[in-house]
Amino acid sequence: MTTLVRRHIADHGQSTGVMIGVLLLILLGTLRYDNFASLYNLSSFLNYNAMFVLITMGMCLVIMTGGIDLSVGTVAALSSVTAAGFSAHGLEVALPVGVLTGLAAGALNAFMIVIMRIPPFIATLATLLAAKGTALVISDARTVPVDWTSNFTQLGMNNVAGWLPWSMLLTVVVGIALWLLVEHWPLGRVMLAAGDNEDTANLMGLSSGWARAWAYVICGGCAGLAGVFLASGFGAGQPLEGLGWELTAIASVVVGGTLLTGGRGSIPASVAGALMLGLIFNLLNFENGLGTFNLSAYWQMVIRGAFLFIVILLQVKITRPLAGD
Template identity: 55%
Template structure:
């Protein structure tokens, strides 16, 4: 079986690029390393880290989850309604919302044998539709009493935003799950060759179910952060977030064909892409040039295309090397 980190995938490239960008930005912009910029950057991007971790597990099995953006929106709306009952209740409701969506995805894919692309696309449309129906097509304000607003705007030990703390805990759990537990080996085996995994006695359907449930739960938790940070459930938010997660995972070296991936490199991919747009915002502030959000989407798409081209070339060389042997 392949290991989750493979030198030919050059996952270390994302770390090199990340280091170079941080050095460049810290030298060019006075406020780049300011506590405010660091806190706001990681607090906002913690949502993308969560959905990217879930997406990484799914893609490693050879699947795809296009529903995460819709699930985030639906979760944020559901959480806003229960926000008067505190952050614990909100976290449970958000996670359950995502769990149900992820479980439905898994059932449709496994039992009905619908391709993951189609199944999760349907869930994306359904979850977004439910979010709009439940919210009445408008934002749902959260309750400003109790512990819920503190989650989105407070700091642990007056230092780390609470969404970042939760994100760190989940990232560590995900890394342990992939690198140290039998489940991680099963995920990689299913992605490498599903039929071979069945012959090995692995519970393929259970593994696939769990990765979609994990993806759904993490999208649900991202919805909690969205509602708490923006002060309202956002039924129209999350559009294109699935593409951001896929981009980050691919930038981190995970194969879209499955069987290979890295949680830490996927997180680095999120941070790398986030820093690129953070730098563009600084440049906008400097007045050097102005890039609209539309052009930012173009840049993100071109960046993803470049990474896919590089990844395809690496895989081609890997196949040629195996053939020569």
């Protein structure tokens, strides 16, 4: 394989491959299972995976800058608790409260990483523990029921045109905004430059520190909105949820072709990575229904870990020969 071909695969092959993979999984499911292409399965799939698509898009921005955010799962759980606590005031109050909870956690991460110069792994691990503890304290270690008399549950349980969940519609709006940010807005270009080489970006007069800070704040906001979806869709704030969500987000971002070292990333490809992982679990559920095998929910964590390991191994294999070019 020539260097030119390797470079093309490193730059575009993985992103294209994951989108083709999503189409192949959809084709497989449609041909093999009777109800796979039903509106009910489509709506349920989109509604459940809206949360993971959101945290994946936020994680994409962070990894593009060369960072990592381990706190997205517990921040989403905390946001679900705060949103559920304000659900009696309606969606117009509970939704902003949940999102603001996530933004506050993201701002805390940004402060520790950009201002205090704490490594992202340590800083976001601290936020993970703090968010989890806070969620357990304010919920008294129990689920927090939502107020069913308000309109709060409409976001997570109602559909547009009978099949498109409001949660996924809102996720699409956020996704378009983040795609524009990365592809067309100066802030997105600075994020990429900071991830590629922060010292060079600073020498060029770019505010790489602010770009990294915004990446963590936006990532926190996405986790906060995912928490609102969690509370609205399941009818309760879930302080013990979110375990392994960060692994799902990282796996989805990496399979979409974003480099863990930063400097390159794609919102659409990351979304495709999240949908691919969701489709794999959806297909496994259908196989369970056919009686082919019987995998418990705990196997999902094993599959996520194996999925992430294989993807990172492939990414290293593709990009390593380019280091000396």
